[in-house]
Amino acid sequence: MKYRPLARSTAALAAAAALAVAAACSSGGDEADADTHTWWDPYPQHAEDSAWAERVDACGEEAGVTIERTASDTTDLTNRALLAAQEGTSPDIMLLDNPAVSTLADTEMLTTMDELGLDVSGVDENLLAAGVVDDQAYGIPIGANTLAIYYNADILTAAGVDPASITDWATLTDALAKVTGNGDKGITFAAIGTEEGSFQFLPWFWGAGADLRDLDSPEAVAALQLWTDWLDAGYAPNSVLTNSQNTTWEEFLTGEFAFAVNGTWQVNSAAEAGFATGLVQIPGMDGGAAPAPTGGEFIIAPAQADTDRYDVTRQIVECMTTPEGFVETATTFAYYIPPTAEGQEALLAAEPDLEPWVAAVQEAKGRTSDNLGTDYPKISEALWTAVQNALSGAATPADALAQAQSDAEAALG
Structure with missing residues (x-):
């Protein structure tokens, strides 16, 4: 923390070394088939006959191989x-949640894009x-989502309340005072004691100018004080302490918030809600759009002993990451924003209503950015614990x- 170098533990180094040796021997299986490429992704909800599975198969066919998807x-x-x-x-190819990419890269089990x-x-x-x-890209985002x-x-x-008037924390808080004063409920969000809680807090944390290696900075305290003040004033419900992002959305769909x-x-x-909806960017403390964390997967390539397989892997990755490929992924999943300017332009030509989300993604920030890498999960846990403690009244935001800063430093050793 505080930007000082942090050595990994002996156990972590030993594990990384063991995985590096194993990665050097990896070949997609002991009897890798040149006509089959293995593919793993985190979408079990998309069955073999889904549009997503068909898209994956099509990229394999274009490269002249059959894709075996898990x-x-x-x-x-x-x-x-x-x-x-x-x-x-x-496997030859994986799609992996973006915060986990640095964890796998740290074990030397991934090839670089170079x-x-x-x-x-x-x-x-x-x-x-x-x-x-360390200045090497270990994958390509297939798209991004954010808050x-x-x-x-x-x-x-x-x-x-004119939504266009909401430009900073003060104007948002003023809007909350007006809607609650009119007899309606204010704002709901997810402050649950998991990664989802950190994910939802980060725009306010970063929007204050805070840094994840300095969890107890005045800027960080200001962000947590904002949320705490909203609960104290009745602008946000106590349910935020246990809300996941799904339950937050269920609250919103009641039409009461x-x-x-x-x-x-x-x-x-x-x-499809039973009322008219709109969207505003999460504002920074003093104005402008706050950086929100990016969600979404990277397409990555685990190291293979048979490096001849990389040529087909490259072709499949290229198929998935052309401007047209990015748009097809975006429309297949209905919520991914392409990670390139060309892809974003193509998406907006087809779906102009997504413009606010393109703007949000352009301002977004990766959770493991700033060279946090594998340090991020430990910092995040300390952060979501602090949010829980402050909102529950167990401690002041500053305390x-x-x-959290002390706990994160101890965890990172």
Whole structure:
């Protein structure tokens, strides 16, 4: 923390070394088939006959191979990837949640995009950063999602609130006072004691100018004080302490709340709500759009002993990451924003209503950016614990974050 070098523990170094040796022997299985490329992704909800599966198969056909696809949930996929590296059975291609890319890269089990011969210069730097370790890119984002503030237009109109007037924390708080004063509920968000809680707090944390290596800075305290003040004033419900992003959205869909912090993935649901909705960017403390954290997966290539396989891998990755490919992914999932200017332009030509989300993604920031890499999960846990302690009244924001800083430093050793 505090920008001082942090040595990894002996156990972590030993594990990384063991995985590096295993990765050097990985070949997609002991008897890798040149006509088949293995593919793992975190989308078990998309079956073999889904549009997504057909898209993956089409990229394999274009490269002249059959793709053998395996889908697992995000947490299981990361664990399976680490185990496969040890056993020498890594797939040729994976899609992995962006904060986990640095974890796998740290074990030396991934190829770099340079090694694959892929040019990443056109990828938005703020989105690519989550997969960059020591100036090397270990993957390409297939798209990105992020957070903004949905609003109930009927409630705002009744309270005389113009959403265009919400430009900073003060104007947002003033809007909350007006809607609650008019008899409606204010804002709901997810402050649950998990990564989702950190994910939703980060725009306010970064929007104050705070840094994840300095959790108890005055800027960080200001962000947590904002949320605490909203609960104390009745502008946000106590349910935020246990709200996931899904339950937050369920609260918003009741039509009782003026605002909800949620993500790109709720675009279709918002359009089908029983009331008129709109969107504003999460504001920075003193104005402008706050950087919100990026969600979404990277396409990565585990190291293979048979490097001849990389040529086909490169072709498949290229198929997935052309401007047309990015748009196809975006429309298949209904919420991904392409990570390149060309892809974003193509998406907006087809879906102009997504312009606010393109703007939000352009301002977004990877959670493992700023060279946090594998330090991020430990820092995040300390942060979400501080949020819980402050909002529950167990500690003041300043004391909660001071403890978080101490805990993070101890965890990072």
